[in-house]
Amino acid sequence: MRIATWNVNSVRTRLPRVLAFLERSGTDVLAIQETKCRADQFPTEAFAAAGYEVAVTGYHQWNGVAVVSRVGLEDVETSFGGQPLFGKEGVDPALEARALGATCGGVRVWSLYVPHGRTLTDPHYAYKLEWLAALRARAQEWVAAEPDLPLGLLGDWNVIPRDTDVWDVSAFEGHTHVSAPEREAFEAFAASGFTEVTREHLPAERTYTYWDYQQLAFPRDKGLRIDFAYASKALAARVTGVTIDRDERRGKGASDHVPVVLDVAAGPGPR
DNA sequence: ATGGTAGCCTTGCTA
Numbered sequence: 604m605r606i607a608t609w610n611v612n613s614v615r616t617r618l619p620r621v622l623a624f625l626e627r628s629g630t631d632v633l634a635i636q637e638t639k640c641r642a643d644q645f646p647t648e649a650f651a652a653a654g655y656e657v658a659v660t661g662y663h664q665w666n667g668v669a670v671v672s673r674v675g676l677e678d679v680e681t682s683f684g685g686q687p688l689f690g691k692e693g694v695d696p697a698l699e700a701r702a703l704g705a706t707c708g709g710v711r712v713w714s715l716y717v718p719h720g721r722t723l724t725d726p727h728y729a730y731k732l733e734w735l736a737a738l739r740a741r742a743q744e745w746v747a748a749e750p751d752l753p754l755g756l757l758g759d760w761n762v763i764p765r766d767t768d769v770w771d772v773s774a775f776e777g778h779t780h781v782s783a784p785e786r787e788a789f790e791a792f793a794a795s796g797f798t799e800v801t802r803e804h805l806p807a808e809r810t811y812t813y814w815d816y817q818q819l820a821f822p823r824d825k826g827l828r829i830d831f832a833y834a835s836k837a838l839a840a841r842v843t844g845v846t847i848d849r850d851e852r853r854g855k856g857a858s859d860h861v862p863v864v865l866d867v868a869a870g871p872g873p874r
Numbered sequence: 875a876t877g878g879t880a881g882c883c884t885t886g887c888t889a
Contacts, residue, residue, distance in 0.1 A: 612889085613881055637889090639882060664882040665889090719889060761889095815889090816879035859880080859889085 604674060604708055604867045605629050608757035608830060610636040610716070610813075610860035614669070617858055618646050622653055624851060628864055631674045632707040634714030634757040636860075638667030638700075645669065660700040667700045668716050668758070674708030683741045687733045689718070691726070702738070709870050710838060711745070715758030720779035728779060731761070735788035743795040746835050753838035753870060756797065759813075759860065760831050762789040767808035768828035780829065797833035801863055804845035813860045814852055821852050830863050841868045 607630045611617040614635060625633060638645060638661050645659045654673045660681035661667030670676065683702050690696035701716040715738070718731040742756060763780040766772040775781045793799065811826025820826065834842060844866040851861040 616881070637881095665887085721888085816881095818878055820879095 604631050604710075604869070605864055606632045606634075606707075606710065606712060606755060606757070606867055607862050607864040608634040608636070608714065608759075608832060609862040610759040610830065610858060612637050612639070612858040612860065614638040614667075615640055615644065615646060617856070618649055620851070620856060620858070622649065624848065624862055625653060625655070625671075628846075628848065628862065630862075630864060632670065632672045632710070632712055633862075634703075634712055634755075635669040635671065636667075636714060636716040636759045638669050639664055640667055658703060658705045660703050662697075662700050666716055668703045668714040670703055670705040670707065670712055670714050672705065672707035672712075675706070677706045678704075680704040683713070683738060685737045685741055687730060687737055689727070689730045701734070709753060710867065711752060711754040713754075713756050713758070715756060715760070717759060717761045719761050720785070723777065723779060723782060731779070732784055732788055735762075735785075736791075739788070739791050739795055742792070742797065742833075746796055751837050752835055753841065754835040755838050755865070756792070756833040757863075758831075759829060760789060761829055762786060763827055763829060764789050764802075764831075765808075765828075768811075770809070770811075770823075770825040770827075780827070792833045797835060798839035800832050800834045800839055800842045800865060801845045801847075802831070803839070804842065805847065810847065811849075812847055812863055816859050830860055832863065832865055834865075838867070841870060842866065843868050 688696035
């Protein structure tokens with residue numbers, strides 16, 4: 604089974620590329636981020652025609668996450684328990700469409716779009732740290748309740764965990780994504796029993812998953828590694844390989860992120 | 875040379 608994650612930066616604009624990726628990669632389950640549409644605007648019929656069931660959440664033109672699967676799709680949750688709300692000053696705090704969980708082919712898959720943070724002094728930054736801490740607390744509970752659960756936390760984490768995950772870390776001094784609290788919040792998932800399987804299988808430095816649209820970042824290979832997959836012990840043991848589809852960044856109409864694909868061996872099966 | 879890109883509910887915000 605292949606399980607992938609991809610921040611598509613608008614599923615409606617990217618639809619032909621997403622369908623082509625599913626076909627050529629043999630992906631069975633895709634966790635999508637930044638769908639940028641409401642559920643009623645999501646191109647559900649196009650995925651159904653390709654053999655995929657769909658679970659989506661989205662409230663307006665920003666954020667939005669989904670899981671599409673051709674190996675079953677059950678027990679959908681459109682947020683995690685304790686997921687923090689966000690509201691700018693003078694606006695009532697609201698739940699954002701940044702997390703969706705579904706069970707596909709026996710694997711609990713979460714599609715996650717971690718808040719960006721904007722700047723180190725923006726309320727959005729505190730929200731980001733709170734969001735990561737709340738997710739970790741909840742994920743730890745899920746595994747404690749069910750130690751054999753194959754669980755994947757897949758998505759755009761908006762954290763650059765290591766200096767070698769960016770073309771020039773000095774360019775990020777004083778910016779989000781590289782601050783110590785963000786890195787600690789990211790690494791804490793390992794202490795909670797999760798393995799970041801993309802690093803495990805692709806340990807090379809300067810292995811990027813995102814290149815900005817501006818200033819010829821991709822031709823100059825000025826990239827970031829910010830898309831990851833934390834797996835519970837039961838899932839990590841079944842991951843046999845990871846691929847980053849770098850070619851997907853080429854050409855007109857690319858997302859700024861590329862897909863990250865996990866090869867997952869068959870599970871122990873029903874008892 | 876103080877810009878540059880892309881997407882959305884586009885004359886501003888988000889990334």
